[in-house]
Amino acid sequence: MKKGYFGEFGGCFVPELLMPPLLELDKAMREFLPCTEFQQELDDLLKNYAGRATPITFCPALSKELGFELWLKREDLLHTGAHKINNTLGQALLAKKMGKKALIAETGAGQHGVATAAAAARLGLECTVYMGAEDVERQSANVRRMRLLGAKVHPIENGSRTLKDAINAALRAWISAQATTHYCFGTAAGPWPFPDLVREFQAVIGREARAQMFERTGSLPDYVVAAVGGGSNAIGMFHAFVPDESVNIVGVEAGGTGKPGCLHSAAINIGRPGVLHGEYTMLLQDDDGQILPSSSVSAGLDYPGVGPEHVHLARTGRVRYGIAYDHEALDAFQRLCMAEGILPALESSHAVAYVLRHADEFRPGSRVLVNLSGRGDKDMDIIEKELGL
Numbered sequence: 143m144k145k146g147y148f149g150e151f152g153g154c155f156v157p158e159l160l161m162p163p164l165l166e167l168d169k170a171m172r173e174f175l176p177c178t179e180f181q182q183e184l185d186d187l188l189k190n191y192a193g194r195a196t197p198i199t200f201c202p203a204l205s206k207e208l209g210f211e212l213w214l215k216r217e218d219l220l221h222t223g224a225h226k227i228n229n230t231l232g233q234a235l236l237a238k239k240m241g242k243k244a245l246i247a248e249t250g251a252g253q254h255g256v257a258t259a260a261a262a263a264r265l266g267l268e269c270t271v272y273m274g275a276e277d278v279e280r281q282s283a284n285v286r287r288m289r290l291l292g293a294k295v296h297p298i299e300n301g302s303r304t305l306k307d308a309i310n311a312a313l314r315a316w317i318s319a320q321a322t323t324h325y326c327f328g329t330a331a332g333p334w335p336f337p338d339l340v341r342e343f344q345a346v347i348g349r350e351a352r353a354q355m356f357e358r359t360g361s362l363p364d365y366v367v368a369a370v371g372g373g374s375n376a377i378g379m380f381h382a383f384v385p386d387e388s389v390n391i392v393g394v395e396a397g398g399t400g401k402p403g404c405l406h407s408a409a410i411n412i413g414r415p416g417v418l419h420g421e422y423t424m425l426l427q428d429d430d431g432q433i434l435p436s437s438s439v440s441a442g443l444d445y446p447g448v449g450p451e452h453v454h455l456a457r458t459g460r461v462r463y464g465i466a467y468d469h470e471a472l473d474a475f476q477r478l479c480m481a482e483g484i485l486p487a488l489e490s491s492h493a494v495a496y497v498l499r500h501a502d503e504f505r506p507g508s509r510v511l512v513n514l515s516g517r518g519d520k521d522m523d524i525i526e527k528e529l530g531l
């Protein structure tokens with residue numbers, strides 16, 4: 143496969159001024175990632191700072207109801223509340239090795255911003271986070287956490303005032319700050335080499351889960367399911383299972399309200415190929431190629447594009463990509479709370495929702511492993527408002 147591409151998707155479509163830091167990053171990845179010393183330092187941070195390994199949890203009540211075994215990979219139990227810390231610790235450590243003094247990041251739900259702020263504080267780096275003004279409003283608890291962790295938060299008022307616009311602002315800021323600053327990109331998308339780099343740091347999820355399922359059940363799961371925003375928790379979970387032909391893999395995109403003609407965030411299912419944020423991928427766009435705004439009750443899935451590896455996995459048929467709607471995610475959130483005592487993030491609730499709503503697609507008696515990418519504390523205000531509590 144051509145370097146930086148997954149089939150025909152991916153690549154590096156950036157202004158010339160961004161090529162030097164991307165080439166520098168590629169060189170640093172090849173130099174440091176294979177080093178035992180780097181891997182030992184990262185393992186130590188993941189284990190003793192972030193709280194890895196995360197457990198897998200069997201859900202007895204929902205399994206009984208559904209007629210198959212429902213298991214959850216508990217990334218919600220990690221420090222800062224989501225899988226994002228796997229990637230930010232990796233990138234912050236790499237930035238230190240590269241001699242950088244500061245991190246910049248974009249954030250949607252605020253989870254990547256909080257995880258970047260924490261990693262920066264821990265490793266002695268400065269931190270600036272760009273966040274759409276609408277997300278600043280709907281994820282205000284995370285904005286407060288970022289500030290308490292020492293990060294500067296810049297609300298972005300342009301465009302749809304969400305993640306897409308935050309990424310544009312961060313890429314622009316990186317052009318002038320590249321000598322001292324690493325752009326800690328939050329998902330497995332964007333220009334090469336970010337899709338590779340982020341997958342590398344998130345693949346620990348699937349590696350662990352695969353070994354844990356063997357240990358607990360004596361076999362691999364029959365299905366693996368994860369929600370897809372940019373695609374980092376999903377690719378982190380899927381990567382170890384892609385070679386296992388017996389494992390069915392399902393990605394879940396956000397369908398928004400599901401009302402005809404309304405906005406959504408399902409780029410693989412409903413988008414068309416194009417270029418955004420430095421990559422050739424599937425995008426929500428109009429007939430003139432203009433990017434359409436996305437919409438989802440979950441800020442972390444509210445993005446008009448998707449990482450290129452997912453598009454390739456969809457095109458080759460290895461992974462099936464379904465859709466869960468806002469009301470289904472809210473329902474799944476409540477059912478997981480009530481039945482199992484677990485309060486999931488709205489993003490992760492989309493993956494659970496797909497399993498609950500499409501239970502007849504899963505073989506009776508089979509084992510279904512869902513990646514619970516984060517915890518729902520950040521979503522309390524939205525959930526109470528949406529459910530009228």
Ligand SMILES: Cc1ncc(COP(=O)(O)O)c(C=O)c1O
Binds near residue numbers: 253374443487516517
């Ligand atoms: C808990 C959680 N899950 C999933 C996502 C979606 O991102 P990704 O597709 O990169 O995993 C986010 C994004 O903020 C998130 O906070």
